[in-house]
Amino acid sequence: MLLLLTDDSVSRIRQANRVFWVEVTALLVALTTTTILIFSYGASPGTALPSYSFLPFALLIWSALRLGPRTTALACLTFSLVALWFDTSFVAAGTGDGLADVGALGVFLLIATVSALSSAAVIAESRSDTERLAESERKLREVMKLAPIGIYVADKEKYSFTNPAGAKIVGLSSPEEIVGKSVMSFYPPEGQAAAQQRIDSLVDEGSGSRPRMVNTVVDADGNRRVVEAMATAIRWEGRSSFLVMVNDISGRKQAEDAMMRAQKMEAVGQLSGGIAHDFNNILGIIIGNLELVQDMAADRPEISERIELALKSVNRGASITHKLLSFSRQKTQATKLTSLNAIIDNMQELISRSLTAAITVENRLADNLWMVDVDPGEFQDALINLALNARDAMPEGGSLVIAAENTKLDAEYVKLNPLAREGEFVMISVADTGVGMEPDVVDKIFEPFFSTKGEGKGSGLGLSMVYGFVQRSGGHIKVETHPGKGATFRIYLPRARRTVAEASPKAQTPVAMLRGTETILIVDDEADFTDIAAHNLGFLGYTVLSASNGSEALEILRTNPYIDLLFSDVVMPGGQDGYQLAVEAHKMFPELKILLTSGYTQRREHSTSGDETFIAKLASELLSKPYNRRQLAGAIRRALDAGG
Template sequence: MNKSSINPKIRPHGTQEPKKEVPQAGTETNDIVSNNSHRCVLIVDDDSDFATIMFDLLSLEGYQVQLANNATEAKQILTHFMADVALVDLRLGQDSGIELVNKLQQQSPELLCVMMTAYADFETAIMALRHGAYDYLCKPFHPEKLMMTLRRSFEHIEVVRAKIVAEDALRRSQKMEAVGQLAGGIAHDFNNQLGVIIGYLDFLKEHHAGGGKPQQWVNTASRATSRCIDLTQQLLNFSRKQKNEQIVIDLNQELVKMDSLITHSVTPSIQIESFPEKDLWSVTVDPGELQDALLNLILNARDAMPNGGKLLIKTNNKVVDQNQAAIIPGLNAGHYVQVIIRDTGQGMDKAIMDRIFDPFFTTKPTGEGTGLGLAMVYGFTKRYNGHINVKSTTGLGTTFYLYLPRTKNQKKPVMNAVASDNCLPRGAETVLIVDDEPELLRLADLRLSNLGYHTLLAENAKQALKYLDSHKDIDLLFADIVMPGGTDGYTLAAQAVKKLPKLKVLLTSGYAPCTTQDKLQNSFTQHLLHKPYGNDELAHSVRTILDKQLRTSEAD
């Protein structure tokens, strides 16, 4: 190595590393690449001239470099210099390079160490590698050999970091899946109890229709129950995988519709800036779910800026290639409509960012937040094969990136007419009611009996099948989907239809059913009655199923 061709420029020990260039805020991919491309090298060699030559050479190549002449200096430098690779001489005067490698890796576990030595024998190389060194350089070495070794070292670092990120994303996905199932189960049980409460409140309304304090009490209880229903619906929105009714929409137009709502949702001290993409691609989603998701992100931004600030809402057409998808865990390559919502608020640290999509996690004081808003947004993106990512810096603000797949379906949305009846529809048919919750079973019996129907009650599938064998005049099976005993509502319905081919079926559930490839099962869920339901919903659903089938039979 020609020492005279390089001007030694030794940086004094203890000085700060050169300031890294920070990418412009909002460039999500650049942020990630920047975090993975710190090329910081620590040189540990008691030969100052040799170390100086390497310092100048690596500095010219763009590396950030620090020098240490002994083990004590090396350990001290690592307290403020985040080195990725350490080039450690095997013999450091009275210190051992191999022992130093062990100590440095204990101090900085992600540090990659490369041993350097003038003792070029096979046994020395094996000894260095066995004691934790990643690679081995034999002095004297050509500059290109050094560069190749460093390139290989940093490639290894990137692979390890990518693996860690992927494993973390997998663990998070599995955790969210498990939490989602738990949340859905809780919502199901809670909905059953709410169904009982709302049902008897409906009856109390009828008995106290004249007004007065009793009616006020009932109305107050009904409003509180409605808020509980909304809460369980948020849990179900997080946990369920099935999508609601979808239509093709222009996301820019949806934001325009929400303009007044957004304005009134934030404080006057927050300045709103919108940057809609021209000729934005269409997406296929449920508009109500989309608006809920966007509003939750906006409310989250508002709460992060109690003293005011700026709220940016931007839409983009985004093409994600394989390389970009590789550095954003959970995002697949494809064409997306991207929504960016950025605030200049308090920001978050990593500990909070790791938990923001967990149900019931909130940083707000007790009573000021349910912790379900961002969990619902996460569930929404997953249901529609999208993705959500977040970048945040404490004291500077937070940016959410929402990805929704571009749709190829350009059909115009069809608006369904909503029928309104002042009187509940009645009937005289025979209905077999099946529910493992005794209170809900009695309540459904009371409701349908008051509407004129003849009812039979079963607490499980086994009892229901006995009724189907002994009563051939049953017109409708009204059954809960989730039941104990190994036979759920779908299985019961399939067996019932085999016994009575003309039987009509109405299923109900407090939990969102999953989509399947079974055509018969999917036909049962087309008119699913969601718990908790009111008297009017039950009356119209039962009558709709019976009349639809009746009209089909008459047409035949």
């Protein structure tokens, strides 16, 4: 490893070396001087040692404390040599016995040397332990600074350390901003008592750890984040503390929650579609019978009036099931290349009239907005529903801003929003300054019949229809809201790829009470529905046969090859639905005209083997239940008159 030293580092090293050698020289001079004094002036036989005779001990101990074992050994050697030289010099000169006999001097020097070297060794070991601990702590700090997860060290009261990742998790730019803060600084109020109890318990134990757990923290901007944390008790800077490793899983949790919501919405959609199918069958039977009674009571205006009221109520019920199906349906019925700017501009007056005078409406539409391939009517319904939702969130008035712009969704966005996909989109946002929503409300707002309004103030299907439209259009919807801070709904619709020529709509024959004389085979497992359809078609001049399932229908077709039209429900028991029956019948009789009907508009063309073009044509011409006599007449006539 290459070690690079700056000029400043080299200067400090040189200064430290100079100080060291000055101290060593001063020590040796002091030892020599005090030894000379002892043996020159205080070493007469029979006299007491002067008080400064113990000064070498103090110098040796200082050496042990300050300069370490090696320098202390040098000091002891110097002291011993000078002492022995002087003592020998006194004896040789005949001035006396020196400090004492040789044995006494040896004991004196041995005690001084052993004491000094022992002290130096103990101090060096202690210093080495301290230095190793300090070095270990320094290395630990360096490692923790580089860690990709947040690491925090704290005692019961305040933080002592964190790393850059830890600062980022709580929305701060520097770790130093956290040091000294209360350990409760980043816990939400409702979680502080439990968190403090866990911390106190861990620090008091002084050892052990706590299992991984998921917590909610509040960052410096007040945003809540979901983190995964694991804590252990440690000693830090001489205090009982704890170390906690934190991984911010807000993105992962958001993705998991989004996926769970998507699965829930799919399940609710399937349930809603099934319920709507059953209700449509019931409503269709009611409509058919009411129309029959209306024919019978044509000369009784008081009865006809009551029947008309009943039909209006049934149609209201059909409208509700239509909304349910709009939520559950997977494909749009009629799309076209659409300029959303034009629609939003044209709807501004309508939206303003739908709101209160205390709400201001502003459009912020980007120029050169991409075209989208959607059902314009459904987009208008979605925009109106979002505007009405905003109105209800601003009972005291406020501001509604509708914006549109081109945008691109990248892989990072899709990672956090699993229902989205990468690509180019037109983003439409509807932002209000209303009361906002709690997180638990946001999780449910797109569910059918969920509403925060009082009883009788809404069907709870408005936002469900918005959700269904966005899903069918291949888009994505996202809600951003906080209590008291309003809400913003962002709809992402994919940029259209087909040309204007490809998107030109086909001309449609107006629905009329058209008649005919052809033979029609009705297939439906609902006997009452079959009866009503047969009666209406007979009234229109057709010859009618009926079957209750696919197998029975195929047998009738084999024995009656003159049948002109197969009119079948889609959802039937027995393992063969309307699409599968249509494929079999088409193979047997390629010239046979086929019309399907259903109260559940979720398409099944991908679950059926056969000619995809043929299946797609059947799906596009499907007659939705409930239908009235006029709608039935028009659909039957168009099917019979269509080309092969």
